[in-house]
Amino acid sequence: MKQVDLFLAFFRVGMLGYGGGPSSIPLVHKEVVERYKWMNEDDFADVLALGNTLPGPIATKMAGYIGYRVAGIIGMMNAVFATITPTIILMIILLTSLSSFKNLPWVSGMTKAVVPVVGVMLATLTWDFFKKSRNTLGIRNACLIVGASFVLLEVFHFHPAILIGALLLFALVRKDKTRKGNENVEKGGGL
Template sequence: MKTQIDLFIAFFRSGILGFGGGPSAIPLVHKEVVSTFKWMSDEEFSDVLALGNTLPGPINTKMAGYIGYRVGGVFGMVNAVSASIVPSILLMIVLLTTLTSFKDQPWVAGMTQGVIPVVAVMLAVLTWDFFKKSKQGLGWKGSVLILTSSFLLIELLGIHPGIVIAALLAFALFKPDSKNEDHSPKKRGEVG
């Protein structure tokens, strides 16, 4: 029961504080899942995030569904998804009915403009953390190569990020692992 309460709290907090949709909620989900409740490591979270980005639909609900299922089974999945969407539903009903009457006021526009830099900083910090951690598996050269290539493919050539992520996952899956290969003569059938 405590796990279900923790799941609800984690995804409710990220849902209620994730202003602007999925990208702003990702650092909040990361903090809850990796730092606060320690349900996943950074590497596992980045794998879930990468896979979730290749699938259609809002990233926050996809991550809530997977993490909820992993931590608490089917009930955990329903619990986490509900906790991530209930804040949006409630706030949409309350705020849209209230703010529509004040939409032309400068303080309403100021709320949005004030939150955008905070979300940008949160995403930059999360990106930097992932980049530093990628050094362990790929090294700096590999990380910079993938970062640069991905940027060029997505921003300059207009290739969808899901295609880039799928290609990188396929490459990682089918790439020969040089650490596990044994090139000794006996392994290749040669007599030494």
């Protein structure tokens, strides 16, 4: 049953994730965290951050990791296959037929109408992540990281993977220093 659930979850993501990786992230979240509860919010955020640092399409990376975590190697292959199957089918069927109708106004309008919907889905997911980070980091640190990230991405055109990698490295170093400080306090030493 787990394999069937994995296939259905990622097949839905593949079918409804119109617009590529960014539009599929909220769909993966809905399936994995809310519907099947294979992960909690923290785990999903970690998978998303790690997936963004690696090359390749985010939907297949997330499907591979989540499938492996839920049902091992077979689960990984199942989830990746379920994610890419709709794309393969739709590319063959839709692109061949849409290319002959691409100049019609309703086709152009349909493709343009999807952009705001994807924007709203991403904004909702962003707001959820901000609320979570506000609770764990505090409002000041969360706003500082959001502001600095925005400036680095939009003004200085940093690649998102570099920024995410730097933040992950900072978190690891800081966690290690915090752990060493706590060990010193427990042994009777000072910070």
